[in-house]
Amino acid sequence: MSGMWENTVDRIFVGASRKPDDSYQQAENLLLKMANRHGLVTGATGTGKTVTLQILAEAFSNAGVPVFCSDIKGDVAGLAMKGEPKDFLAKRAAAIQLDPYEFQEFPVIFWDLFGEKGHPVRATVSEMGPLLLSRLMNLTEAQEGVLNIAFRIADEEGMLLLDMKDLQAMLVNVGERANELGMRYGNINRASIGAIQRALLVLEEQGGAFFFGEPALKIADIMRTTRDGRGAINVLAAEKLMMNPRLYGTFLLWLLSELFEELPEVGDPAKPKLVFFFDEAHLLFNEAPRALMERIEQVVRLIRSKGVGVYFVTQNPLDVPETVLAQLGNRIQHALRAYTPREQKAVKTAADTFRPNPDFDCATAITTLGTGEALVSTLEEKGAPSMVQRTLVRPPASRLGPITDSERATIMAQSPVAGQYDQTIDRESAYELLRAQAEQAARTADEAARAEQAEKARKVEERQAGSRSENGWTLPEFPGGGTSQRQPQRRAPAPRTSNRQTVAEAAMKSVVRSVGSSLGRAIVRGILGSMKR
Numbered sequence: 128m129s130g131m132w133e134n135t136v137d138r139i140f141v142g143a144s145r146k147p148d149d150s151y152q153q154a155e156n157l158l159l160k161m162a163n164r165h166g167l168v169t170g171a172t173g174t175g176k177t178v179t180l181q182i183l184a185e186a187f188s189n190a191g192v193p194v195f196c197s198d199i200k201g202d203v204a205g206l207a208m209k210g211e212p213k214d215f216l217a218k219r220a221a222a223i224q225l226d227p228y229e230f231q232e233f234p235v236i237f238w239d240l241f242g243e244k245g246h247p248v249r250a251t252v253s254e255m256g257p258l259l260l261s262r263l264m265n266l267t268e269a270q271e272g273v274l275n276i277a278f279r280i281a282d283e284e285g286m287l288l289l290d291m292k293d294l295q296a297m298l299v300n301v302g303e304r305a306n307e308l309g310m311r312y313g314n315i316n317r318a319s320i321g322a323i324q325r326a327l328l329v330l331e332e333q334g335g336a337f338f339f340g341e342p343a344l345k346i347a348d349i350m351r352t353t354r355d356g357r358g359a360i361n362v363l364a365a366e367k368l369m370m371n372p373r374l375y376g377t378f379l380l381w382l383l384s385e386l387f388e389e390l391p392e393v394g395d396p397a398k399p400k401l402v403f404f405f406d407e408a409h410l411l412f413n414e415a416p417r418a419l420m421e422r423i424e425q426v427v428r429l430i431r432s433k434g435v436g437v438y439f440v441t442q443n444p445l446d447v448p449e450t451v452l453a454q455l456g457n458r459i460q461h462a463l464r465a466y467t468p469r470e471q472k473a474v475k476t477a478a479d480t481f482r483p484n485p486d487f488d489c490a491t492a493i494t495t496l497g498t499g500e501a502l503v504s505t506l507e508e509k510g511a512p513s514m515v516q517r518t519l520v521r522p523p524a525s526r527l528g529p530i531t532d533s534e535r536a537t538i539m540a541q542s543p544v545a546g547q548y549d550q551t552i553d554r555e556s557a558y559e560l561l562r563a564q565a566e567q568a569a570r571t572a573d574e575a576a577r578a579e580q581a582e583k584a585r586k587v588e589e590r591q592a593g594s595r596s597e598n599g600w601t602l603p604e605f606p607g608g609g610t611s612q613r614q615p616q617r618r619a620p621a622p623r624t625s626n627r628q629t630v631a632e633a634a635m636k637s638v639v640r641s642v643g644s645s646l647g648r649a650i651v652r653g654i655l656g657s658m659k660r
């Protein structure tokens with residue numbers, strides 16, 4: 128029976144379901160055309176989730192499907208290196224009759240929000256949008272309302288919000304105009320502005336200053352394939368990022384929403400356009416307000432028709448809300464413990480979601496699975512779940528475990544995006560424009576004041592002259608009253624128009640560059656509030 132279980136053009140080999148006495152063996156596959164129906168990988172610590180993610184990523188890549196996944200412990204990075212033969216791997220390969228068992232390295236692109244263990248990945252404040260930013264900063268509803276107004280005004284006035292200082296400047300501006308803006312947008316509470324500004328400072332310290340800005344990540348760059356037709360595996364270094372779980376969760380959600388907004392409808396393709404692994408998925412749903420939860424559900428549901436498969440990886444199936452769980456068609460359940468009532472409930476929930484197999488009791492199986500063994504059920508041709516099978520997952524072809532710093536450096540130097548994201552660009556945006564406006568206003572006020580001075584001096588002179596010649600009578604000065612209504616602004620020497628045009632022109636150019644056809648109108652925002660291009 129050699130070579131029976133290789134990946135074929137339309138399916139991924141996950142492992143073999145078998146009985147310990149080898150009286151029964153069957154390949155367990157994931158159909159590529161069903162891979163956009165999402166999936167779930169769960170199991171307690173050390174039961175084999177990461178290796179399962181690794182073998183799935185390998186197979187997707189070989190099938191020409193780009194992958195995005197995060198690397199929380201540094202062990203996913205091994206995908207970039209060829210695996211080395213080891214006894215326990217060979218034994219496993221033999222047990223599931225994976226023959227030949229070949230080692231291979233994969234085309235990995237490393238990314239890192241902090242720019243240390245991968246190419247910097249950035250987003251602009253505008254792209255992130257008020258909804259996700261509020262989530263990121265844990266704002267109250269009232270504060271979120273104010274942030275929304277700040278975004279609306281920025282959108283309407285063509286102020287680009289690229290980095291954190293843009294948003295800070297915009298908030299200061301909104302605070303200064305609170306009375307005027309309040310009439311149009313409703314009460315703008317200065318205390319809320321202060322609270323947002325403080326939250327921004329915290330976010331800045333946590334790495335936001337590095338993350339928010341340009342050049343922003345281009346979606347096309349994570350959807351690359353190699354010349355020999357393999358999909359890129361994008362690995363997000365997340366060891367440091369995990370220290371700020373909210374930034375981690377919000378960033379991945381932003382990336383999902385960007386994929387959703389940017390990719391065209393493709394229906395149900397023969398294979399996915401991209402597969403997205405969401406590790407530590409509970410961080411996405413933890414304390415998510417209801418409104419956001421609904422949007423997440425919506426994005427997960429709709430992104431399928433863009434050809435994106437989303438695979439949640441988490442310890443406990445109870446971490447994923449039921450409405451989302453119901454959309455995850457391909458399931459790989461590693462072992463769970465069942466000591467506490469909550470654990471027992473998780474086991475029961477997990478067991479109940481499978482199409483039962485008369486050969487064994489699901490709940491019992493879940494608590495007795497070995498390492499790298501799992502209950503597997505995938506979607507069949509017509510979309511129905513396959514009968515659950517107790518499956519020994521195949522061993523990886525790439526390295527099991529981390530890579531060295533110098534290996535990483537070599538791979539990054541050869542990366543197709545090497546040099547593209549390394550340098551921050553700081554082009555003219557809200558901060559610069561508002562500063563220029565403020566300077567202009569100060570100049571105008573200054574000139575006005577000087578004009579008024581001159582006017583006063585002239586008046587004194589006139590009065591002295593008048594008292595000498597016409598008995599000191601002059602006409603009253605009031606609006607519409609005739610002669611000399613004070614209009615220092617108009618009398619002041621015209622503000623340097625050339626200067627003003629420069630600012631306006633620059634603003635136009637910036638807006639054109641980033642919002643294209645929506646110039647002159649407010650920016651259109653997508654399902655999660657990100658900027659639509």
Ligand SMILES: Nc1ncnc2c1ncn2[C@@H]1O[C@H](COP(=O)(O)OP(=O)(O)OP(=O)(O)O)[C@@H](O)[C@H]1O
Nearest residue numbers: 171172173174175176177178498499520521522523
């Ligand atoms: N399919 C497999 N083939 C070979 N070895 C495996 C396989 N799955 C798991 N193992 C072994 O089990 C170890 C633990 O697996 P893994 O790191 O995937 O667990 P995990 O569920 O991700 O744990 P954690 O929650 O702590 O991250 C691996 O380092 C490897 O030695």
Ligand SMILES: [Mg+2]
Nearest residue numbers: 176177178200
């Ligand atoms: Mg792991």
